[in-house]
Amino acid sequence: MELLGNNGKDRSSLKSLRVGFIGPGKMAKAILHGLTLDPEKKWLSNGVWVAGRSQRSLDLFVKGFDKESFQLTLDNSELVKNTELVFLCVKPFQAEAVLEQIKSLAEDKMIISVVAGLSLKKIKQIIPRCLVVRTMPNLACQIGKGIIPFALEKEDAQPNKGIMDLVHFILSPLGYPLPISEELMPAVTALTGCGPAYVCMLLIALIEKAKAYGFSEVQASQLIEDMAFGTVLLLKEMNKSPYTLLSEVKTPGGITEAAVQFLVRRGWEDILIEAIETANKKAEELESHL
Numbered sequence: 001m002e003l004l005g006n007n008g009k010d011r012s013s014l015k016s017l018r019v020g021f022i023g024p025g026k027m028a029k030a031i032l033h034g035l036t037l038d039p040e041k042k043w044l045s046n047g048v049w050v051a052g053r054s055q056r057s058l059d060l061f062v063k064g065f066d067k068e069s070f071q072l073t074l075d076n077s078e079l080v081k082n083t084e085l086v087f088l089c090v091k092p093f094q095a096e097a098v099l100e101q102i103k104s105l106a107e108d109k110m111i112i113s114v115v116a117g118l119s120l121k122k123i124k125q126i127i128p129r130c131l132v133v134r135t136m137p138n139l140a141c142q143i144g145k146g147i148i149p150f151a152l153e154k155e156d157a158q159p160n161k162g163i164m165d166l167v168h169f170i171l172s173p174l175g176y177p178l179p180i181s182e183e184l185m186p187a188v189t190a191l192t193g194c195g196p197a198y199v200c201m202l203l204i205a206l207i208e209k210a211k212a213y214g215f216s217e218v219q220a221s222q223l224i225e226d227m228a229f230g231t232v233l234l235l236k237e238m239n240k241s242p243y244t245l246l247s248e249v250k251t252p253g254g255i256t257e258a259a260v261q262f263l264v265r266r267g268w269e270d271i272l273i274e275a276i277e278t279a280n281k282k283a284e285e286l287e288s289h290l
């Protein structure tokens with residue numbers, strides 16, 4: 001595959017790589033923002049192609065960016081014709097139709113799919129001669145802090161090392177790329193793909209309670225968001241585990257312990273675990289239907 005120059009080891013060919021996004025939605029925008037964080041700006045210098053279903057969605061997508069850097073199209077095939085690296089960012093049930101549309105033009109190109117439930121096998125069934133990467137990022141890609149588990153096809157038992165390095169190289173401006181085996185995709189979908197939603201639910205509950213105690217909306221948001229931010233930063237900067245920090249906050253016989261014991265009695269952890277299992281099951285079901 002020419003684009004990969006010597007199995008991904010030759011990076012000089014990447015300088016001229018043209019990137020495209022099919023599906024100008026939330027995830028594509030997060031990835032685009034993430035790519036702009038790359039210090040060499042290598043991905044955007046050749047012009048970025050974006051394909052969508054309506055001109056309005058395309059215009060909204062590039063709002064806030066330098067429009068000159070983009071080629072917008074309503075034709076997915078035109079995008080694939082003009083790019084070497086395609087981020088597939090449509091909803092799961094839209095993906096197969098898109099792959100069928102682009103299949104004759106996508107041979108020998110690289111497709112990075114973020115589509116939940118869409119297997120490597122399914123993509124290769126439709127486009128046998130493309131290089132495909134299956135990922136499950138989260139929206140923190142937008143600020144270069146995403147977790148990006150990815151799976152590659154395996155030649156024999158192991159994925160090709162050169163390709164693995166290349167994928168790291170492409171995805172690293174978005175955060176933390178993590179190679180995993182494809183069987184774990186439903187699990188990471190349930191944990192880190194959906195994860196920002198669980199964190200937001202916790203924050204919303206606390207913000208609502210702060211408002212009920214009489215804090216203004218602005219104060220309540222600041223109190224809770226900064227508390228959460230400080231907590232995670234403390235874990236990271238002091239290399240502390242959540243288990244340790246929990247025991248440090250929880251004075252024996254004290255106030256935190258009263259709240260923690262209540263949560264344990266009410267099965268808070270079990271509820272969360274069941275929610276993750278529900279998401280995992282849903283991701284597996286999606287995979288069997290796509």
Ligand SMILES: NC(=O)C1=CN([C@@H]2O[C@H](COP(=O)(O)OP(=O)(O)OC[C@H]3O[C@@H](n4cnc5c(N)ncnc54)[C@H](O)[C@@H]3O)[C@@H](O)[C@H]2O)C=CC1
Pocket residue numbers: 022023024025026027028051052053054057076089090091092094097098114115116136137138139193
């Ligand atoms: N939102 C999230 O946090 C995450 C989403 N994903 C995956 O990313 C994918 C996209 O999700 P979102 O960005 O949230 O959805 P979205 O609805 O914001 O974006 C999908 C976009 O695809 C466009 N589209 C639909 N059919 C099309 C077609 N035939 N050709 C071109 N464009 C078409 C839609 O108009 C829309 O702009 C999904 O498959 C989802 O599983 C993965 C990880 C996290």
Ligand SMILES: O=C(O)[C@@H]1CCC=N1
Pocket residue numbers: 116189193194
């Ligand atoms: O809710 C969803 O289906 C997608 C997958 C992970 C996050 N959003």
